[in-house]
Amino acid sequence: MREARLGAHVQADGVRFSVWSGAAERAWLSLFDDQDRESARMEMTQDEGGVYSVFVPGLKVGARYGFRADGPYEPQSGLWFDPDKLLVDPYALEIDRPYRYDARLAAPRGEGGDTAPLMPKTVVCKLPDLPLRPPLFEPGGLIYEINVRAFTMRHPEVPEAQRGTLCALAHPAIIDHLRALRVSAVELMPITAWMDERHLPSLGLQNAWGYNPISFMALDPRLAPGGWQELRETVAALHEAGIGVILDLVFNHTAESDVLGPTLSLRGLDARAYYRHDGQGRLVNDTGTGNTVACDHPMVHEIVLDTLRAFIRYAGVDGFRFDLAPILGRDASGFRPAAPLLRAMVEDAEIGSRVLIAEPWDIGPGGYQLGNFPAPFLEWNDMFRDDVRRFQRGDPGMIGRLATRLAGSSDIFTGERSRSVNFLAAHDGMTLADLVAYEHKHNHANGEDNRDGHSENLSWNHGVEGPSGDTSVVALRRRDLKALLALLFASRGAIMLTAGDEFGRTQGGNNNAYAQDNEITWLDWAGRDRDLEAFVRELGELRSRHAVLRDTTLLGEGDVRWLREDGEPMTVADWGDPARRSLVMVLSDVRVTIGPDDVTIAGKETAGG
Structure with a gap:
């Protein structure tokens, strides 16, 4: 197996450190003692390929370090070299503390002083490989999206010391819940280390989702205080229960942000190579976060591929979901399905054997790429989400589009099988329960005067915005939720449910709760809707019993x-009737009846059992 050539490599007599820069003029390794004092600074030597290296004899696992680099300081042309900025190793596997935003990290050269006291230090690691095994995932199975911290912070059976951490997912009460829902794989929102966006501290808020990374491999100490061992043990426990693990990874941008952002790692090493710039040297912003990782650059290819291999080899994960995935296939001309990085991922013996899921949109030119990723990529299907919402909301003329979505979205995906990940709600947007209770977003807690988040959510409220004591309104909302969920579980392709939507989680109408690390996003296990939860368990049981429901073959x-x-068979007139609100889908051994007010699924045993 190919070994990463960069990072810290432990040898019998010491540690070799390597980092790449195509524009730096000098580079140093800084070592730190247990008191966080810089104990040594060693200049590194550069080879012809741009790799700076130094060997430190006698150094062992657990040593703490960072890099520094010098060269031109010309932000207007994409260069931010400043030896006062301590830089985290892009290949860091472990850092000694969480990242914390400080304005001095973004100070111009010569003004902010040495940033070493403000920065986490990279910890030298040596991790053992795990055997490469096939991914534990059924193509038509249920993916369960989890925000690790929010999922367990209020769980009464999880010990307080474990709440909000990876190891909580291995608790028997959590595993029992997942198995009762018939979850095929959990999809963990980012568990790699992130930093708060710079405007959040002044608002008294902090990032609750993790979509603001710095180093792609290092686990966040707040989520994984036990480091890689904690991740390995959690994955093993889930595997033992028959549940796969998919990691949500962010390779499209970093927390170094726009021209006013902090210098933490890639920016200080070679921003012009690691980030995309326009012809005038300005950062390209196809992500809405201030920068865009240059996934068309060979060194970025190397980091991405090595990161994926690390999670496979050292933790045994089953797959990956890629945030704003068109960035992975972008170059100056736009998105290409056959881009070198996407091709390398699919063709790699280790990575290509995993479950690969694309979020097929970004905000750059031509950023909506649903259906255009190469097989075997699965893709989040927002057209399923929107068409099913419109149908249940009562929009006219939706019966044909609903049938297309239930059948696997053959208008989007070509070939024999659907590569759709069908979902109704995700971490980004309204929760499923809020979808039927709020016609408008309520994001005031985010501190942006309710300007953030999408304004159109295809949501409805039965005439009462928010919580209601009217039992008839409550009944209508529960009816809608059950109908939506039944449509999801009856659809062809993989299906995804966000944790807590099975029992009516609410965010009070907040559809952009990325900065709410509090009761707004923490699941209320004590107050959950047990009737709705029991219904979803029944749906999971039904889908698990009938292979035809899990079959991803396009109908x-x-x-x-x-x-x-x-x-009677549907006629052309029936399909064209904008007022039609019901149909019956008959498969080989299952009949699914869909009406305006409910969804019932009745199984029919065949001769084969």
Whole structure:
């Protein structure tokens, strides 16, 4: 297996450190003692390929370090060299503390002083490989999206010391819940180390989602205080229960942000190479976060591929979900499905064997790429989300689009199988319960005067905005939730449920709760809707019993019969009737009846059992 050539490599007689820069004029390794004092600074030598290296004899696992680099300081042309800025190793596997934003990290050269006291130090690690095993995931299974901290912070059965951490996912009460829902794989929102956006501290807020990384491999100490061992043990416990683990990774931007952002790692090493710039040397912002990682650069290819291999080899994870995935296939001309990085991921013996899921949009030119990722990538299907929401909201003329979504979205995905990940709600946007209770977003707690987040959510409220004591309104909302969930579980392709939506989690109408690390996002286990939860368990049981519901083959003529509610075949006039609100989908051994007010799924045993 190919070994990473960069980072810290422990040898019998010491440690070799290597880092790449194509523009630096000098580079140093800084070592730190247990009191966080810089104990040594060693200049590194550069080879012809731009790799700076130094060997430190006698050094062992646990040593703490950072890099420094010098060269031109010309932010207007994409160069931020400043030897006063301590830089985290892009190949860091462990850091000794969480990242904390401080304005001095963004100070111009010569003005902010040495940033070493403000920065985490990289810890020298040597991790053993795990055997490469096939991914534990069924293509038509249930993916369960989890915010690790929010999921367990209020769970009464999880010991207080474990709440909000990875090891809590291995607790028997959590595993029992996942198994009862028939979860095929958990999809963990970012567990790698991140930094708060610079405007949050002054608002008394902090990032609750983790989509603001710095080093791509290092786990966040707040989520994984036990480091890689904690991740390995959690993955092993979930595997023992028959549940796969998918990691949500962010390779599209970093917390170094825009021209006013902090210098933490890649920016101080070679910003012009690691980030995309326009012809005038200005940072490209195809992510909405201030910078865009240059995924068309060979060194970025190397970091991304080595990061994925690390999570496979050292933790045994089953797959990856890629945030704003078109960035992975972007160059100056736009997105290309056959871009070198995407091709390398699919063709790599280790990475290509995993589950690969794309969020197929970013905000750059031509950023909406649903259906355009190369096989075997699965893709988040927002057209399923939006069409099912419109149908249940009562929008006219939706019956044909609903049938297309239930059948696997053949208008989007070509070939024999659907690569759709069907979902109704995710971490970004309204929760499922809020979808039927709020017509408008309520993001005032975010400190941006309710300007942030999407304004159109395809949501409705039955005439009462927010919580209601009217039992008839409550009944209507529960009916809608059950209908939406039944449609999801009856659809072809992989399906995804965000943790807590099975029991009515609410964020009070906040559809952009990225900065709410509090009761707004923490799941209320004590107050959960147990009736709704029992219904979702029944849906999971039904889907697990009938292979035809988990089959991802795209439905074509002969595979399915579409009937009216009276049992007669749908006609052209029926499909074109904008007022039609029901249909019957008949598969080989399951009949799914969809009406305006409810969804019922009745299994029918075949001769084969």
